[in-house]
Amino acid sequence: MSDGIEAMFDSAWSSLVQLQPLGFAALIVTEASLLTTVLATVACGLLTLFLTTVFWRWHFENCRDPSSSLPLPPGSFGWPVIGETLHYVLGGSTEYTNKLKKYGKIYKTHLLGTPTVRVESDELVALLSSKEPTSLSSGSALPKSVRAMFGERSVIVVSGEEHAAVKKNLSKAFVPVRLKDYLPIVQACVRRHVTSWTQGTGENKMLGFRGCQHLVCDLILETVVGCTRDQDPDGAVREAFVTCNDNLFCIPLDIPGMAFHKAKKARRIVADFARRRLAAADSSSSGSVSILDVLISHMGQDNEHENRAPNDLQQSEASTEKFATELVDNCVSLFIAGADTVSSALCSVLKLLAKNPEKLAALRKELESQDLLSSGQENDLSFELLQSLSYVRAVNKEVLRVLPPVGGLFRLTKTTVELKDCQIPADWRVVYSVRGIHQENKAFTNKDEFCPERWLEPGFEEKLKAQFPCSYAPFGLGTRACLGKELALLQMSVFVVEVARMADWNLLNPDARRVFLPIEKPFDDMPVTFRKRK
Numbered sequence: 001m002s003d004g005i006e007a008m009f010d011s012a013w014s015s016l017v018q019l020q021p022l023g024f025a026a027l028i029v030t031e032a033s034l035l036t037t038v039l040a041t042v043a044c045g046l047l048t049l050f051l052t053t054v055f056w057r058w059h060f061e062n063c064r065d066p067s068s069s070l071p072l073p074p075g076s077f078g079w080p081v082i083g084e085t086l087h088y089v090l091g092g093s094t095e096y097t098n099k100l101k102k103y104g105k106i107y108k109t110h111l112l113g114t115p116t117v118r119v120e121s122d123e124l125v126a127l128l129s130s131k132e133p134t135s136l137s138s139g140s141a142l143p144k145s146v147r148a149m150f151g152e153r154s155v156i157v158v159s160g161e162e163h164a165a166v167k168k169n170l171s172k173a174f175v176p177v178r179l180k181d182y183l184p185i186v187q188a189c190v191r192r193h194v195t196s197w198t199q200g201t202g203e204n205k206m207l208g209f210r211g212c213q214h215l216v217c218d219l220i221l222e223t224v225v226g227c228t229r230d231q232d233p234d235g236a237v238r239e240a241f242v243t244c245n246d247n248l249f250c251i252p253l254d255i256p257g258m259a260f261h262k263a264k265k266a267r268r269i270v271a272d273f274a275r276r277r278l279a280a281a282d283s284s285s286s287g288s289v290s291i292l293d294v295l296i297s298h299m300g301q302d303n304e305h306e307n308r309a310p311n312d313l314q315q316s317e318a319s320t321e322k323f324a325t326e327l328v329d330n331c332v333s334l335f336i337a338g339a340d341t342v343s344s345a346l347c348s349v350l351k352l353l354a355k356n357p358e359k360l361a362a363l364r365k366e367l368e369s370q371d372l373l374s375s376g377q378e379n380d381l382s383f384e385l386l387q388s389l390s391y392v393r394a395v396n397k398e399v400l401r402v403l404p405p406v407g408g409l410f411r412l413t414k415t416t417v418e419l420k421d422c423q424i425p426a427d428w429r430v431v432y433s434v435r436g437i438h439q440e441n442k443a444f445t446n447k448d449e450f451c452p453e454r455w456l457e458p459g460f461e462e463k464l465k466a467q468f469p470c471s472y473a474p475f476g477l478g479t480r481a482c483l484g485k486e487l488a489l490l491q492m493s494v495f496v497v498e499v500a501r502m503a504d505w506n507l508l509n510p511d512a513r514r515v516f517l518p519i520e521k522p523f524d525d526m527p528v529t530f531r532k533r534k
């Protein structure tokens with residue numbers, strides 16, 4: 001038996017030995033063909049990419065409207081589908097500077113799925129904004145992901161008469177008498193956060209942008225819907241709110257794991273919360289004033305006057321739902337519009353005052369002159385007092401000039417627009433570059449310098465408005481200008497006062513690269529050390 005097995009083994013072995021050279025040869029042949037296949041695939045891939053890119057660029061170059069003799073602006077459409085989106089996300093400030101140098105103050109690109117023209121000069125922006133709303137629209141120009149976050153009834157998304165009506169209603173919550181009501185909430189919140197930054201006797205290291213974001217998150221939830229931390233004990237709403245902001249600009253694919261899916265899920269948490277507050281506010285008789293309270297009282301009255309037929313239950317339910325959707329969409333919009341914008345502004349306050357200690361000293365001198373520096377307690381800042389602090393207000397204006405939180409305003413062309421020596425075809429996105437117009441105009445001398453004093457020169461602002469109406473636009477322009485401007489300036493003033501009198505701080509990476517999407521901030525979130533001011 002064992003002999004038989006041995007014999008079988010021997011014969012198998014000898015056949016294997018005979019076959020071996022063939023096997024090696026086969027292996028070599030297989031490796032060679034594998035290499036050929038890989039090279040051929042790569043070559044095919046590159047050729048396809050090359051051809052698609054040529055077709056992509058040719059296609060958009062040929063989109064020009066033949067009824068106009070003007071050419072498209074200079075620029076490039078980048079890669080198929082993604083265009084130049086990645087260039088801007090990864091390149092940050094360098095990409096913008098290079099483009100401006102290469103193409104000048106108006107150039108074409110392809111961003112977030114749409115052919116886009118960026119305009120970097122105040123004169124061109126003035127010309128374009130004069131064509132609104134006939135030839136350019138606003139809400140529809142926003143990327144799909146942004147529109148989905150705001151909601152269909154949001155003031156930011158609706159247009160025409162509907163926009164004017166919703167904005168008029170919302171603006172009732174931003175008049176001075178209301179701002180006075182919000183001031184104690186703002187001051188208490190700012191003091192609470194700055195105190196936590198300076199706790200202990202030594203230095204506290206933290207990320208400045210994240211610190212400001214947490215502060216503003218509390219601030220906005222309290223002012224918009226009257227929600228304190230107790231009503232969000234596990235911080236889920238705050239977290240969802242940050243997720244919405246972080247994923248505002250993303251590819252609008254609702255697939256699990258993708259940014260858009262996460263953002264939509266987070267928006268539901270924020271919207272559910274606003275709905276719960278709406279239900280509670282309806283039945284609450286508490287006298288506390290939040291933006292939501294003001295809106296409920298005004299919008300509720302209008303809704304009753306205009307929409308409800310007393311005997312028509314169905315119509316009444318539909319209009320109540322419309323009213324609730326409008327309130328919720330607009331609360332979410334106020335959260336989003338007022339969160340990272342103000343966080344960015346506060347972070348820039350810290351950055352620019354730390355980099356310019358002589359300006360911080362001048363600011364403290366003004367506070368001292370009002371006996372505000374050494375004292376410091378809750379409710380010691382009145383609306384009128386804040387309005388009278390001219391250096392504080394100049395700091396705000398200069399921070400927003402040097403580092404505008406919103407770098408660009410989005411519009412969509414409805415028809416072909418001719419602009420000086422080029423055309424922008426219909427359905428193209430136009431971005432008015434706020435950063436560009438603050439830099440590329442004759443209104444400001446020593447543009448790169450942080451100089452609050454320029455705003456204190458007699459007649460400076462009047463001259464600016466009269467001669468260069470579009471040269472300063474941190475809060476946008478025209479009918480779409482920021483609804484929360486005065487609230488934002490109030491929040492900034494309180495922050496400037498409190499941080500200057502309560503804290504000393506040092507930047508650990510003062511010259512960090514800046515990123516612009518979704519908002520202006522240092523790429524490393526600004527590591528900083530804080531300590532209590534002596």
Ligand code: HEM
Pocket residue numbers: 138155156157167333334335337338339341342345404405406409410473474475476477479480481482483484485487488
């Ligand atoms: C420093 C802080 C802020 C900056 C720099 C800022 C900037 C802007 C800009 C540039 C626009 C115009 C967008 C466009 O033309 O397309 C805008 C619109 C808007 N902002 Fe602000 N914003 C700030 C704070 C706030 C706050 C605190 C709120 C509310 C709580 C707010 C609510 C809005 C709303 C609702 C709009 C849309 C107005 C419309 O479409 O008619 N913003 N903001």
